[in-house]
Amino acid sequence: MAILVELLAIAAAVASGHLVAALVAPASSPFVAVGDAVVRLSPQPVVEFAKSAFGTADKPVLLAGIGVLLVLLGALAGLAARRRPAVGTAVVAALGLLAVAAVLTGPVPVATDLAAPVVALVVGVAVQRGLDRLARRHGGTRAGSGDGVPRRTVLAGASAAVAAGTLVAGGAGLALSSSGSGIAASRAALTGRLAAATLAETAPPVPASAAFPQLGTVPFVTPNADFYRIDVALTIPAVRAEDWSLRVHGRVGRELVLTVDDLLRRPLVQRTITMTCVSNTVGGNLVSTADFVGVELAPLLLEAGVDPSADQIVSTSRDGWTAGTPTATVLEPGRGALLALGMNGEALPVEHGFPVRMVVPGLYGYVSATKWLADIELTTFAARSVYWRDRGWAERAPIKTQCRIDAPVGFSKLPAGRVQVAGVAWAQPVGITAVEVRADDGPWVRAELATEVNPNTWRMWRAELDLSPGSHTLTARATDRRGLVQTDVRVDPIPDGATGWPSTIVTVV
Structure with a gap:
């Protein structure tokens, strides 16, 4: 029961804080503010790992991770609170203070931003203390509460009420924050x-x-x-x-x-x-x-x-x-x-x-x-x-001459003979003047370039290669209007952009 008390208290704190934030300042939601603080304070290698491992899903993964961590902390605090009741309250209070600190150390904090984490702190502690008292007072399984109501029923009713309130507050907060406070009408x-x-x-x-x-x-x-x-x-x-x-x-x-x-x-x-x-x-x-x-x-x-x-x-x-x-x-x-x-x-x-x-x-x-x-x-x-x-990223970062193979996709199985290869190249604001493609270590074949729209845009290209049965590595490289040929030296994106020739492997049957 102690674990359920902790989890309900944490959930109530998060939900109430999110609701108040939706009404006052969405970014001050305790859950979001802590996530923002993690992003701000994470060392560069951690940021790069998250981007490379999860791509554009890094934010949902981070928020899901925070949610899992809260559940684990709640469970551990509940176990500890069985012997030391003050531990449960201390953990909920500490989480609330962490949210307050996350908001205060945000990029542009204002006084109203404190409303959500303070409410979350108060609600979380109040729920934890209230349910903990009920659990200890009405935790028996046989005796009544004194008015004919079984003790377990009293505790279950209180827990259900807190859970329902949490769902309502959380749902309302999500609905209000997703409505955008008139943003859709303003965009229209x-x-x-x-x-x-x-x-x-x-x-x-x-x-x-x-x-x-x-x-x-x-x-x-x-x-x-x-x-x-x-x-x-x-x-x-x-x-x-x-x-x-x-x-x-x-x-x-x-x-x-x-x-x-x-x-x-x-x-x-x-x-x-x-x-x-x-x-x-x-x-x-x-x-x-x-x-x-x-x-x-x-x-x-x-x-x-x-x-x-x-x-x-x-x-x-x-x-x-x-x-x-x-x-x-x-x-x-x-x-x-x-x-x-x-x-x-x-x-x-x-x-x-x-x-x-x-x-x-x-x-x-x-x-x-x-x-x-x-x-x-x-x-x-x-x-x-x-x-x-x-x-750790560079002070200045002009875009490098690059290209990409879009078709055929990697590990495709293709019939022997003439194979169409197509992709895009870019070198803003200079523009692309040539793209070459080859199979394995064979000769470079000049691709046909699509019509150039302007030097600030990418340029599509296509080429035909004669491929015999077997596995082949297709490689491309671009040349910009300055005569600069895309380098084959492989460099990671940090500190000022990746370099290297794109390639893809296909099987010809």
Whole structure:
């Protein structure tokens, strides 16, 4: 019974804290706040292991792990409380204080954030003490409670009531947090405003000859639902477009504070851009392309008056994550860095940064693609470090020339003869001029390139190889517009992106 008491107390604390957080500040949910603290404080090797082992499922795995740990702690505390009742209360209280500490040490804590962990602490201790007293007072199996009600019935009723309350509170918290407090309506309204806006620049239509989907390549423009997502947010920041603002400050002539309305009054441009994650391994799929609509960042910064000494732009997300972007890259003529509001014909999806995110072509996302943008500070690399740089990643990270084999898929069985090989290559913002493919150690065969959309996007390719029966290793390499041939030297993603030739093994019968 002592184990059940501990588990119910912990569950009640988590549920009540989540409900209060949904009403006040979703990120202050004790369960989520502790998870965020684990992400923030984990050493770089642990972070890399999680990303390589679980990929985009790392966040659900982390939360599930925390849940399992809570159950184990509850069970152990219950066993210990059989002899020392104070242990049970102490464990629940310690977990509550841990949640308070996680919130207080968060990136941007405010006073209201304490409401959820404090409520969780109080509820958890109250439930544990109350059920423990009932268990010790009514734990007998034969005698009555004094009013004709069996003692076991009293305890079972109290436990059932706590369990029911926990389910209701937890369910309500989940429902409120998933509803997004008007985010869906805000997105719909912004989508309508973007559709009605007159664009100062429209991206040319993507021609059918820009991709080879019939051969197994991905679509040229990635649907929003399939666009890769890599970030450290356990809870997606929920900010309505109507409530959003951006502060531009630091080493500037004058500070700017901008709203979504301010951005919509500026010239809006549409750009087709391929984004790439630095964690993408050789041949990986953490690369996607979208039509973004937004405001050019360079003119906005020039309006603020960038001090010549400011070589870094530190952008901060609503969840406290930071990125450091070279100022010179953003201000480079023709670079096309954006404060994006739209993506593939609608307002940004919430998981991709609604209402506003940064998009800087040619740089890996960890130094350029801040989602849920809240703050831009002009500073220096010497004066301020940022999230991933603190964890061993490089200060600057231009995208490397890479390619990928999409078809045939690895370990396919193919008929002997002519085999179609297809894939994608990228070298933003330079562009791809050639891709070559070979079987085993045979001669390189130049692939046919699809129509180039612009140098800031990937480029599809296809080739034909004559393959005899047996096992074959297919390898590809790309060449960019500078004449730089993709290196065969295999390097892991850390600290500034992977290199190496992609390959796949097939069997010809």
